[in-house]
Amino acid sequence: AQSVTQLGSxxxxxxGALVLLRCNYSSSVPPYLFWYVQYPNxxxxxxxxxxxxxxxxxGINGFEAEFKKSETSFHLTKPSAHMSDAAEYFCAxxxxxxxxxxxxxxxxxxxxx
Amino acid sequence: xxxxxxxxxxxxxETGTPVTLRCHQTENHRYMYWYRQDPGHGLRLIHYSxxxxxTDKGEVSDGYSVSRSKTEDFLLTLESATSSQTSVYFCxxxxxxxxxxxxxxxxxxxxxxVT
Numbered sequence: 001a002q003s004v005t006q007l008g009s010x011x012x013x014x015x016g017a018l019v020l021l022r023c024n025y026s027s028s029v030p031p032y033l034f035w036y037v038q039y040p041n042x043x044x045x046x047x048x049x050x051x052x053x054x055x056x057x058x059g060i061n062g063f064e065a066e067f068k069k070s071e072t073s074f075h076l077t078k079p080s081a082h083m084s085d086a087a088e089y090f091c092a093x094x095x096x097x098x099x100x101x102x103x104x105x106x107x108x109x110x111x112x113x
Numbered sequence: 114x115x116x117x118x119x120x121x122x123x124x125x126x127e128t129g130t131p132v133t134l135r136c137h138q139t140e141n142h143r144y145m146y147w148y149r150q151d152p153g154h155g156l157r158l159i160h161y162s163x164x165x166x167x168t169d170k171g172e173v174s175d176g177y178s179v180s181r182s183k184t185e186d187f188l189l190t191l192e193s194a195t196s197s198q199t200s201v202y203f204c205x206x207x208x209x210x211x212x213x214x215x216x217x218x219x220x221x222x223x224x225x226x227v228t
Contacts, residue, residue, distance in 0.1 A: 100161065
């Protein structure tokens with residue numbers, strides 16, 4: 001069965017600093033990988049996805065993630081944090097051909113002015 | 114934004130009463146899902162559907178049932194609500210193709226409080 005680990009439930013970052021959220025997965029077959037963002041009192045929005053094409057994936061709002069098979073990782077980064085990036089971020093994995101996602105427990109990002 | 118609505122958006126109910134939450138989509142997607150979101154647990158799958166009248170259990174299905182009589186509607190029923198079912202419930206939809214990779218689109222959520 002697939003699973004996702006996100007360490008650090010709360011992440012504080014200064015405005016203008018690098019945002020780095022770590023995601024490690026386990027999957028018995030090549031996976032699809034996703035990052036979602038959730039703003040307060042809203043549903044989840046897709047930030048970006050990996051589907052076995054390019055290993056460096058660019059998403060919305062300046063975020064990107066790199067798939068590293070040898071490390072079973074899919075870390076999310078943004079070079080310069082904005083106040084509007086304050087939200088909760090979820091990593092999710094689905095084995096190829098499987099329509100069920102397994103979600104990590106999420107990272108609550110706080111941006112410090 | 115994907116056309117997904119959930120009703121009601123907020124509900125307070127008493128322990129032991131039945132509750133039905135509705136998810137409605139206008140995208141004609143095949144797959145529909147119900148999740149619950151609780152602090153420290155992320156999103157956990159309750160039930161999902163892979164077609165009309167075709168449903169299966171997720172990881173936290175005890176105490177919940179679902180029905181899908183039309184492509185556009187997916188109902189979640191709490192047969193006898195308990196305080197442990199106080200949560201935020203999200204519906205999601207997806208479609209399978211070479212480009213979508215089963216990515217899921219989420220509704221706005223229903224906040225349920227069981228007193």
